[in-house]
Amino acid sequence: MTFLVTREGSSRPYREIGIPDGHHPLTHHQNDPVKMEKVVKINEYHMRQFADWMMRLSKIQEGGDGSLLDNSMIIYGAGLSDGNRHTHEDLPTMMVGRGGGHVSPADASVYRKGDAHVEPVPDDDGLDGLMPNTSAIRRVVWIR
Secondary structure, rough: OOOOOOOOOOOOEEEEHHHHEEHHHHHOEEEEEEEEHHHHHHHHHHHHHHHHHHHHHHHOOOOOOEOOOOOOOEEOOOOOOOOOOOOOOOOOEEEEEEEEHHOOOOEOOOOOOOEOOOOOOOOOOOOOHHHHOOOOOOOOOOOO
């Protein structure tokens, strides 16, 4: 199943969070701090929506097999790391859920482009504040 939050290149405004400007034009910010802050607010809004969805999935119990989130593997990410430069490195990608026990929430890795080296991501990766009380949300993958 695929769930598209918004179309890449969308000029959708986010008036519900006080941003009347189009998203895509803002990502071509030319290092303008005002535009960059608006992009951050839109990204935070998307992340909060995703976190809310994950919390809802964590509360749907599936018999004795845990929650719907426990029995899912969900990928959240983006096609660009920097819309201003159209870069495809350092893609923020997160895998959430336990996949019915096939994925450990303790697994957190950094993958670098062209490098088999794997580094652990520290527990203070900032996700706890966005998604409280959801121990299944612990796998963060950065593809560089």
